[in-house]
Amino acid sequence: MSPTQRSGLIFIFGTIIMTVASQLLLKHGMTQIGKAPSEPGQLPMFILRAVFHPPNFMGFIGAMLAAFSWMAALSRCELSFAYPFMGLAIVLVLALTPALFGEHVSMNQWAGVALVCVGLWLASRPA
Numbered sequence: 001m002s003p004t005q006r007s008g009l010i011f012i013f014g015t016i017i018m019t020v021a022s023q024l025l026l027k028h029g030m031t032q033i034g035k036a037p038s039e040p041g042q043l044p045m046f047i048l049r050a051v052f053h054p055p056n057f058m059g060f061i062g063a064m065l066a067a068f069s070w071m072a073a074l075s076r077c078e079l080s081f082a083y084p085f086m087g088l089a090i091v092l093v094l095a096l097t098p099a100l101f102g103e104h105v106s107m108n109q110w111a112g113v114a115l116v117c118v119g120l121w122l123a124s125r126p127a
Contacts, residue, residue, distance in 0.1 A: 008076030029055030
């Protein structure tokens with residue numbers, strides 16, 4: 001692996017970490033805000049309140065930083081190499097959700113995560 005690809009991996013994993021953190025912050029924030037209203041007239045105020053709620057706002061900032069990190073990764077790696085790693089975000093969010101939010105993760109979901117992990121392993125292997 002070239003030094004450029006190695007540095008690309010750092011940006012890939014930075015993207016994954018920031019993506020996961022952003023998703024968890026948004027879930028935390030929306031748990032505090034509550035459900036979206038069913039009345040269309042109440043939606044604009046709900047969105048405004050949700051966007052500027054500190055955990056959600058931090059989640060948006062993290063997502064923006066993840067996008068910048070992703071651009072740096074793509075400047076150093078081929079998309080076909082980098083993109084399969086993004087599946088790790090799915091794995092990490094699913095793994096952290098029960099501990100952080102008390103959500104139940106079914107055996108089918110864990111089986112799906114196992115398939116994603118096998119796919120990631122296969123996709124990351126040299127041809």
